[in-house]
Amino acid sequence: MESIHTFDVQTKIADTVREVFDLMLSMDLEFHPQVAQNYMFGDRVLGTINLVGNVMGIVTIQVGEKFSRAMTGRMLDIDPDDIQSMDEIKDVIGELLNMIGGNLKSSLCDAGLNCILSIPALTTGKDYIFETKALSRNEYFTFYCRKEIILVHVGLKNQDVEAAREMPVPENLDFNDKVDIDGFQIDSPITGALSNIFDTMLDIEIERCEAQMDSRPNQSWLVGSISLSGVVLGRINFHISETFSRIITAAMLDIESEDIEDLAEVKDCVGEVCNMISGNLKSALNDAGMPCLLSPPSFTSGCDFEMDLLNLQRVERFGFYHQDHDILVEVGLKPSYE
Incomplete structure (x- = not known):
């Protein structure tokens, strides 16, 4: 091989x-x-x-x-x-x-x-x-x-x-299984993961709000993304401002925001948040008979861009905020047999 x-x-x-x-x-x-x-x-x-x-x-x-x-x-x-x-x-x-x-x-x-x-x-x-x-x-x-x-x-x-031992290998996935994407409860694993991450782990209080992003000009954004592949296909996008990403990083590393040396540290921490959110969703999908695998996180940062979830059967958006910082989590799913 x-x-x-x-x-x-x-x-x-x-x-x-x-x-x-x-x-x-x-x-x-x-x-x-x-x-x-x-x-x-x-x-x-x-x-x-x-x-x-x-x-x-x-x-x-x-x-x-x-x-x-x-x-x-x-x-x-x-x-x-x-x-x-x-x-x-x-x-x-x-x-x-x-x-x-x-x-x-x-x-x-x-x-x-x-x-x-x-x-x-x-x-x-x-x-x-x-x-x-x-x-x-x-x-x-x-x-x-x-x-x-x-x-x-x-x-x-x-x-x-270690991860390879725990995950279903591609050749063992049954792609002919009919899955109930519309009946799956997306809200619980997403909100549960965010509550655990922010309220418990980071000690950052967040509140639920309408799912939209702040449209202030010249604002720099950081989006962490993870794809799901298996019996179900999908994608998770975690949108936050670069300013808030530094607050998250400081809380996770127990340092002051001004001590963060570069964006690499920030992306490592945001990637960990994405892994936890996606991992919670993956576990819920597996429990519902829809096993899937997760990609490594990727990152998009900048002031002027739009991201699209293509040809998905179901797309849900979850909005949260901390003080004047917006958080948006996008989740898109579809069965792989389509």
Whole structure:
């Protein structure tokens, strides 16, 4: 069996991305292996899809907003100026991600590195940074379509031995089981986890409120995200301001906010909060006969971006606040057999 460090990611991604763009969009891409760009400026669209199982990881694709319209026009056979909404663009990026991620997943499984895919997620905007922590191998790929740039990132890690023993392996999940997503009680595991985290562990009092985010201009936000994959598919987004994220970090580390050296410490603590919220939801889903696996947390930070939960059967939003700080937890679920 191969390891994540010997698996030939570059050849697989270079071939797959070019084949998918040629087949679906009739676009010829040039792969530049000497360029390892991982960031794009201006209006852009970022699509992500997770791999979970004995191998954990992520695949991202990032393109400029203008080029995303050209891509959508090609797939739908319409003029880019006739695209009516961002929903059409999001569907196209999501479909490309499913194909690229699915091809990589199949190759990993063939190499004995078993995993399954999450649902795709989309981020749009002008000012944001995306990061997934705790991955042991990261590869960045740059493609060109004439003057347009397509950035692809693949990150991989082996599942921890202890965690691997406790979780159902992908090949043992029964994806034919019919599950009752609409009848599942989402509220209890989410509110229970938040109460335990903030009231008990952090000694930060929070109150329930309408599920919305503060719209003050120039406010910097941090969103921690975790995907669920298995008999049920889904995603959890935990939205807070960067200011409040530092308050949480100070409480968790028992230090003063001004002693926090950088955002890495903050993301570690927010990631732990995301893991606890998602873990509580996963346990409730498992108890309800809907076993699933969790991805590593990823983070989106910035002042101008929107995140979308794509093609989910059920989406619930839970709002809380501490003093003048808003908290929003988004949960989206769907059965995997759809």
